[in-house]
Amino acid sequence: MEDFIYEKDANGIVTVTMDMQGQNANTMNARFEPGMRAICDRLEAEEGLAGVIFASAKPTFFAGGDLNDILATETADEATFAHVEANKAVYRRLEKLPVPVVSAINGAALGGGYELCLACNHRIVVTDPRAVVGLPEVTLGLLPGAGGVVRLTAKLGLEKALPFLLEGKQVRPDAALAAGLVDEIVADRDQLVPAAKAWIRANPDSHTQPWDQKGFRYPGGDAVHPRIRQTAIMAPAMLYKKTRGLLPAPEKILDIAVTSMKMNFDAALRMETRRFIGLMASKEAKAAISTFFFGTQAVKSGKVRPEGDRWQAGSAAVLGAGMMGSGIAYAHAKRGLPTQLKDTDMANAERGKGYSERLCDKALSRGRLDEAGKAALLDRITPTTGNAAAGSIDIVIEAVFEDIGLKEKVIADTWPMLAQDGIYGSNTSTLPISILAEACPDPTRFIGLHFFSPVDRMKVVEIIVGDKTSEETLRKAYDYVQQIGYMPIVVNDARGFFTSRVFGTFMDEGCQLLSDGMAPAAIERAAWLAGMPVGPLQVFDEVSLILSQKVRKTHEALDQRLGVDSKFGAHNTATSRITDAMIDMGRGGRQYGGGFYDYDAEGGRTLWDGLGQFARGNSEVSLRDAIDRILYRQAIETLRCMDEGVLNTEVEANLGGIFAIGFPAHTGGAIQFIRGEGIEAFAARARELAAEYGDRFAVPDSIYDRLRDDKAQAA
Structure with a gap:
């Protein structure tokens, strides 16, 4: 008693x-x-x-x-x-x-x-x-x-x-x-x-x-x-x-x-x-409990955080006032972190602050903010075209275009504003942090901080650890992400890191299905039935085909510069074949007037009737196969990230996949999906898909060994 x-x-x-x-x-x-x-x-x-x-x-x-x-x-x-x-x-x-x-x-x-x-x-x-x-x-x-x-x-x-x-x-x-x-x-x-x-x-x-x-x-x-x-x-x-x-x-x-x-x-x-x-x-209950309760608890409690005293930034600078930089500045200001929003043009910097004002007005209209709160939030954002005083900023976030030359120049130019114990983060989605760190006087204080768009709704940050990033910098970055109310997912440096790599396979599998002769509407339907928030063809339009092409060409140029063959996106063969042709036809995505979809003046969309030309055959792909291909492709790439050491824990693989990529929540994340299916059953189905559709589904049996070890389930 x-x-x-x-x-x-x-x-x-x-x-x-x-x-x-x-x-x-x-x-x-x-x-x-x-x-x-x-x-x-x-x-x-x-x-x-x-x-x-x-x-x-x-x-x-x-x-x-x-x-x-x-x-x-x-x-x-x-x-x-x-x-x-x-x-x-x-x-x-x-x-x-x-x-x-x-x-x-x-x-x-x-x-x-x-x-x-x-x-x-x-x-x-x-x-x-x-x-x-x-x-x-x-x-x-x-x-x-x-x-x-x-x-x-x-x-x-x-x-x-x-x-x-x-x-x-x-x-x-x-x-x-x-x-x-x-x-x-x-x-x-x-x-x-x-x-x-x-x-x-x-x-x-x-x-x-x-x-x-x-x-x-x-x-x-x-x-x-x-x-x-x-x-x-x-x-x-x-x-x-x-x-x-x-x-x-x-x-x-x-x-x-x-x-x-x-x-x-x-x-x-x-x-x-x-x-x-x-x-x-049920596997759904085990998935939800493992990921959304114990997994989230592990991240929030610091179970996957490096040991050390808690750190808090008192000042910040965001470089680049585009959609991403403006969103990061808003995230800072909302949580009380004063931020300088820097752009090469003052009008752009002011427009970047205007983005926060629009979000405040929306919150006002819904009763979630008052005028005093709006004024206080906006006062924390200072548009500027110049650097802050030397040694005055606790954390600098570089959020300029995904161009390695531009990023290297900006990093070198703005490093002096960083405080002696401050850290510098690059909001890159695919470029290797270890290479960008070469532009820093002190690469131990440089780290990747990959936000997702739109920043105000996507409450997760992929933290990328470079070869020379110190444990102290990682700890500070982790604390900073939690300070602004976001979920930190820590990964190690590699081309595309974790999220961009896996997300690329989702979009490519949509193109692979199109290439196999599946009707475009059926492809989008299969993704919906699988539990993805948006179909792969629509995602391509929203992200833009041109941006995807630029990322690929950036890595090709980086390979030439380094004299290596990174094989980045090597399995994404349908993406390059179809989207390059579409771009040549003037179909670069939604912001360019149309891509996989046509758009009317009211914002409505219909699938472009010219997509049939990209089918190489007229094979009958069942809805069941299409759903499995969409899910298995992402799960297998996540497995590869685990095997290569890009991902450190299953917890971060599952949560990162759901909150950053949109992997179906009912599965509990990609690795939990494999466990829910049963490791042996998943492996057998993957072999079937590889035999029918190609070696992008082929996984060496040794990669499953880590999952077979029950100890690997611990964060």
């Missing part, structure tokens, strides 16, 4: 304080159900019991299920069913007590923690933005399995419950009160238990849950109500449009919520259990 502190006052009110030993948060670990069962036994036998309060001795209230246990679940068997049912049974016993039960929510109450609150008669939360409540299981590929779907639907009604169930929102106190997720707010933690006791004394008979009362009606209408029936009919189509059928959890949640309104409450709880245990063993 060390996990639960049981205290009864003179008025017969018992306060149960949860304090799971040996861990930072209360969770549904192996000791939870036996401990709660003992608490229920004691409460049911307690003489003179007037009420019950659940409180927490941790900074948070209750964090929900133990995700390590869920990851370890291999099959949905009878033992798993019995375990989940036992956890739910204690909640059902609580709401059957003949006295009021109150939850005193001192911090985050999420998942199983909020499900405990739902089993209580009254919910009181402290006014603290960290005291969020909600059912975020859907974001982890799961559903609320301790009665959350059934109870929230009964409490709020179907229409109001679905957004919280299907989106997994974590709601702050004021919004939670307005939505009906909690019933009362107090100003500080010390008031929680006294307020709970006061409510119990004032409401001694409020111990029967609404759904256990005779004549209960669902808020907003029962299952036969016309509006509810319409919601139930329309919701699946809307859900499919959002998830593309790739995520089983939302579909199961919707099914449970709708069906629970037509059946006995306890039967609905059992149905919820059956759906839940099926998801526990």
Whole structure:
């Protein structure tokens, strides 16, 4: 009973304080159900019991299920069913007590923690933005399995419950009160238990849950109500449009919520259990938990950060006021970092600041910023055409065109403004950092900082470590990226690094499919069904065919300069063949008036009817093969990056692939996708694709060895 502190006052009110030993948060670990069962036994036998309060001795209230246990679940068997049912049974016993039960929510109450609150008669939360409540299981590929779907639907009604169930929102106190997720707010933690006791004394008979009362009606209408029936009919189509059928959890949640309104409450709880245990063993849940919970936690906590004191930049300069440089300046200013935005032309520098003003105006219109906040943000950006004073800038970000000669000149010219302990970052997407570092007086303080466009929405930065980059510079760069609120992904220097290399294979596979005779619309559809945000042909137009060609020619020139054959993009043969021809026809991409698509005056697009000329044959490529080719091509290139030492950890490979490239989120990232398919099954399918479509899918068996070693899963 060390996990639960049981205290009864003179008025017969018992306060149960949860304090799971040996861990930072209360969770549904192996000791939870036996401990709660003992608490229920004691409460049911307690003489003179007037009420019950659940409180927490941790900074948070209750964090929900133990995700390590869920990851370890291999099959949905009878033992798993019995375990989940036992956890739910204690909640059902609580709401059957003949006295009021109150939850005193001192911090985050999420998942199983909020499900405990739902089993209580009254919910009181402290006014603290960290005291969020909600059912975020859907974001982890799961559903609320301790009665959350059934109870929230009964409490709020179907229409109001679905957004919280299907989106997994974590709601702050004021919004939670307005939505009906909690019933009362107090100003500080010390008031929680006294307020709970006061409510119990004032409401001694409020111990029967609404759904256990005779004549209960669902808020907003029962299952036969016309509006509810319409919601139930329309919701699946809307859900499919959002998830593309790739995520089983939302579909199961919707099914449970709708069906629970037509059946006995306890039967609905059992149905919820059956759906839940099926998801526990699913590859989608394991992918989401591994990547979005443990992976993100590893990055945020600094598990992959070099050791050392935390560093913070106090001043910055961004060189180049184009879209990328302007976006970086905005990212700095938004997080309080004063920045000089330098361009060769003052008008360009002012326009660069104007980009931030437009973003501020958009935030103003949505109520996310006020005029004072806008003024403060813009004051932190100083347009200029000159260098800052020598030794005055903590971090310099070079964001000029992807031209090695230009970058080398700019780096040499602007290095003097760097403070003695400052660092210099190049926002290059493909050029080797070790070569650019040769333009620096001190290459140990030079590093790659690859932002993604649009910078205000793409919250990830690829940090590229050059041959001479010091560990201290890497640590400072990592801290800087987190300082401005972005996710750092650390890679080692190589042509194209990680993200550009893999992204290039996605675009090239679109061209390969076109070359094989697949209809352009079917190519884009296959990418959509695979889970990619945008099809490869549309991506080419947005990035621009001309830019892609320039990058390739830059590397060809670099090879000549260095006297090497880097084989950069060697497998991207369809890209060069098709896009070079299209550029010669004047089709350079969207900004050039058209590329793979034609564009009308209103911004609408239709696939160009001349794409058929690039088909070398009329082979029948199945939709299944096209989907696999799109996914496997990227996963194999990610594997190669791991094998070559460009990538250091699976965590960064997975998160970088999703947030920087758009690799389908439901897979958990490229490496997790391989694990989800099964290493041997993936290897076998890759061999099939190589035999049918070419050696770009060929992977030596030795490359899989690292994945076969379970230790490699650790970040």
